[in-house]
Structure formats: structure tokens, C-alpha cells
Amino acid sequence: MVKIKYIVIAAVVILGIVAVRHFLQTEEKKVRKQFELLSEWVSKGPGESVLTTSYKIQHIATLFVKPCVFKADIIAFTGSYTPEEIAGFAGRSRFYLADLSLKFYDLNIEFPEQAMAQVTLTAKLIGKTKSGEYIDATHELKTLLTNPEGTWLFSHVEVVEVLQK
Amino acid sequence: MVAHPRIRQFFFPSLTPQFLIRASLVALCAYLFFGSICIPMRIKGYSMEPTYHNGTINFCWRLQYLFSEPTRGDVVMVRLAGNKVVLLKRVVAVEGEQVEFRGGKLLVDGNTIDEPYVQYPCDWNLPPRQVAQGCVYVVGDNRKEPMERHNFGQTSIKRIIGVPLW
Numbered sequence: 413m414v415k416i417k418y419i420v421i422a423a424v425v426i427l428g429i430v431a432v433r434h435f436l437q438t439e440e441k442k443v444r445k446q447f448e449l450l451s452e453w454v455s456k457g458p459g460e461s462v463l464t465t466s467y468k469i470q471h472i473a474t475l476f477v478k479p480c481v482f483k484a485d486i487i488a489f490t491g492s493y494t495p496e497e498i499a500g501f502a503g504r505s506r507f508y509l510a511d512l513s514l515k516f517y518d519l520n521i522e523f524p525e526q527a528m529a530q531v532t533l534t535a536k537l538i539g540k541t542k543s544g545e546y547i548d549a550t551h552e553l554k555t556l557l558t559n560p561e562g563t564w565l566f567s568h569v570e571v572v573e574v575l576q577k
Numbered sequence: 578m579v580a581h582p583r584i585r586q587f588f589f590p591s592l593t594p595q596f597l598i599r600a601s602l603v604a605l606c607a608y609l610f611f612g613s614i615c616i617p618m619r620i621k622g623y624s625m626e627p628t629y630h631n632g633t634i635n636f637c638w639r640l641q642y643l644f645s646e647p648t649r650g651d652v653v654m655v656r657l658a659g660n661k662v663v664l665l666k667r668v669v670a671v672e673g674e675q676v677e678f679r680g681g682k683l684l685v686d687g688n689t690i691d692e693p694y695v696q697y698p699c700d701w702n703l704p705p706r707q708v709a710q711g712c713v714y715v716v717g718d719n720r721k722e723p724m725e726r727h728n729f730g731q732t733s734i735k736r737i738i739g740v741p742l743w
Contacts (some may be wrong), residue, residue, distance in 0.1 A: 518659030534659035552658035574657050574664070575715065575730035577701070 440521050443529045447516045450475055454502060456512040456539075465506070473499035476566045477558060483570040486551070490492050509547075512539035516553075527559040546561060588714050614639050616665065618654075624717030624727060625665050628652070629741065631701065636664065637743040647671070647713050647737055649685070655715060656736045663738065666715035667694070667727065676714045678703035678724070683716075697721035706731075711738070 447477055451477075453468040473495035481492050489501060506512060517534040532554050539547045556568035590596050591719040611617060616637040620629050625696035629635070629652075637654050647653050647668045655664040669692075670676040670685050681699035683692055708714045709729055718730040 518661070532660060550658050550662050572658075574655060575728055575732050576731040576734060 424473060432483060439523065440528075443521050443531060443564050446557065446566070447519065447531075447533070448476060450566075451514050451516055453510065454506070454514040456506050458511045469499050469503040469506075472502050477560065480566055481568045483568075485573065486571055492521075508541055509539045512537070512541050512547075529557040529559070529564060531555045531557065587721060617743060618741075620663075624719050625652070625667070625675040626661065626719040628667075628694050628718045637739040638742045641737040642737060643681075646734060649690075651742055653713075653737045654667055654716065654739050655732050656738050664715075664728065665741065666717055668713045669716050670708050670714040672708050672710050672734075674708050674714075675705050676703075676708060677705040681720070694718050695720055711735070 430520070442568050450472070453472045456465075456468075476493075476495040478494050478499060479492040480495065482498070482552075483490050493575075498550075506529065515536045515538075519531055519533045522530045532552065535551050535553050537547060537549045539548065552572040552574065554568075554570040554572055555566060557564045558567045605701040616639065618635050618637050620631060620633050620635060623631050649668055649671060651668045653666060653668055655666055657664050665689075669683055669690070675686050677687075678699075681701050683690045684705075695718055697719060701724045702722060703724065712731045712733055714729075714731050717727060722729065
């Protein structure tokens with residue numbers, strides 16, 4: 413009888429910890445959701461229809477603040493850009509690819525200030541150009557997201573250059 | 578034929594609390610050792626041929642530079658992204674040294690360095706550059722590819738996470 417009492421107390425404590433963690437991670441989940449959306453909208457399947465392409469490119473623009481700072485020397489995309497310019501760049505890049513998969517891993521999310529999220533992560537890009545050339549690139553990204561109106565939007569994206577010639 | 582009791586006990590141990598505690602401790606130690614100290618890795622790519630081959634398995638020994646720093650000639654693992662993606666390269670120059678490629682030959686502080694591990698012909702030409710403080714210069718052993726396609730350069734020592742075990 414005493415043992416059952418201790419087991420029940422332990423179960424309640426564990427459930428309480430799990431519940432608290434679940435609710436505290438809401439903002440983190442929202443930030444992760446933005447990366448999932450970016451991954452979904454940048455990725456391209458073979459035989460993608462024009463309507464789907466148009467839908468995705470339009471929605472890519474909704475993920476970024478105006479302006480958003482990019483530091484990506486590796487793809488010659490460094491500077492301050494509007495969401496439309498970013499979507500346009502993504503659209504032009506996607507045009508040359510038959511299929512493309514963009515995935516994000518190892519997200520390390522911190523909230524240094526109110527309404528600001530600092531995320532360091534791994535981005536893996538796999539695809540094939542229309543001419544048959546394969547692409548397989550993995551990079552570390554440092555990003556900043558802000559939450560101006562209740563939605564987390566990318567404000568700074570940096571491709572970390574690990575080796576500098 | 579009846580197996581010897583000790584042999585049977587070895588292959589089919591009794592699930593006593595002591596056995597379960599021992600098994601848990603072994604599993605925990607293995608998890609910590611192979612997860613943080615001696616990490617299994619599969620080599621992908623040809624940049625370190627013929628020293629290391631594409632598709633082979635190795636381990637990243639993370640304690641190598643616990644009390645020392647990388648020196649010229651060391652093969653190191655450079656953290657590229659996250660905890661799972663690393664580059665396998667060789668250190669050719671350390672901080673403060675000037676590194677240069679001339680006609681395929683490596684020069685450090687103006688002196689030609691003998692590189693017996695470079696087996697393939699190389700015709701690289703790279704103007705001299707100083708290795709910054711807290712950094713090392715790493716290059717792959719396979720230099721038959723054009724320099725523009727080979728991923729090499731200066732990296733922070735903090736990104737060096739270990740060395741291959743063999």
C-alpha cells in the first residue's frame with residue numbers, strides 16, 4: 413500500500429514535469445515550424461506543377477522581414493533584401509533544378525531577448541539540376557528571427573564559412 | 578548434450594537485479610564513450626585519398642587535443658555543421674605562418690615542405706597568406722582536382738574536434 417502511494421506520487425511528479433516542459437516549449441515549436449515551412453516551400457519534387465511552384469515562391473516571401481540581411485558569399489547572395497527579392501532569388505534558383513530537397517537538422521534555439529530567437533543549425537541541400545548534375549551541400553547556418561506581430565520571421569541568415577582560402 | 582552450467586550462465590544469464598545494474602552501467606559507459614569520446618564515423622568523399630578512402634569507417638578520437646594543439650602534418654576532423662558533419666583534412670600550417678602553393682608545391686614561410694602523403698600530381702598556385710591567430714590551415718591530401726573544387730583553407734582551432742583513430 414505504501415509502495416503504491418510512492419509510485420503514484422512519482423508518476424504525478426513526472427507528469428507535471430512533462431506538462432510544464434510541453435507548455436514552455438511553445439515558442440520553440442513555433443520557431444521550428446518556420447524552418448519546416450521554409451524547408452517545404454524551397455524543396456521541389458520532380459514534375460512540380462506551375463501552380464505549386466507559384467504557390468511556394470509566394471509563400472517563401474511571407475517567412476522574412478523587410479529587410480532581411482543575408483550573408484551567403486558561397487552563393488553570391490550577401491546584402492539586405494526584401495522578402496520579394498528573396499523569393500525571386502529562390503524562384504530563379506529552383507528553376508534550374510529538376511528536384512531539390514532542403515532539410516534542417518540540429519536546431520539550437522536560444523531566446524537572447526524578448527521577441528528574438530537565435531538559431532544555429534545544419535542545412536542540407538540535395539538535388540539535381542535539369543542538366544543532370546547532382547548537388548549535395550551541407551552548411552552551418554546562423555539565423556536570427558524576430559516576432560514583430562506574433563509570427564516568427566527571419567531577419568538575418570548567415571552561411572557560416574568554415575574554411576577560408 | 579547438456580551444456581556446462583557456467584557456459585549456459587554466460588550465454589543465458591539470470592536476470593537478477595545485479596545483472597541488470599551491471600548491464601545498464603555497461604550500456605551507459607558505451608553510450609558515453611562512443612557518443613562523446615570515440616565517435617564512429619564513415620568517410621564520405623575523396624579529398625583525403627589515398628590516405629583515407631571513401632566509404633571506410635573510422636572513429637573520431639576527441640581527446641587528442643585536450644592538452645595540446647594541432648601541429649603541421651596532423652590529420653584532423655573539422656566540425657562543419659552541427660555535431661555530425663565533419664571535414665577530414667590535414668594541417669599544413671599553424672597560426673602566424675605564411676602558407677602558399679607554387680606549382681603544386683606547398684611553401685610555409687617561404688620554405689618548400691616535403692609532403693610524402695600527396696601521391697597524385699598537383700598544379701595549384703595560391704598566393705601567400707598569413708594564418709590568423711587561433712587558426713590553422715588545412716588541406717586534403719588529394720590535390721589532383723582543380724584548386725577551386727577542393728574545399729580547404731584556414732579554420733578556427735575551436736572547430737577541430739579530434740583526430741581519426743587510425
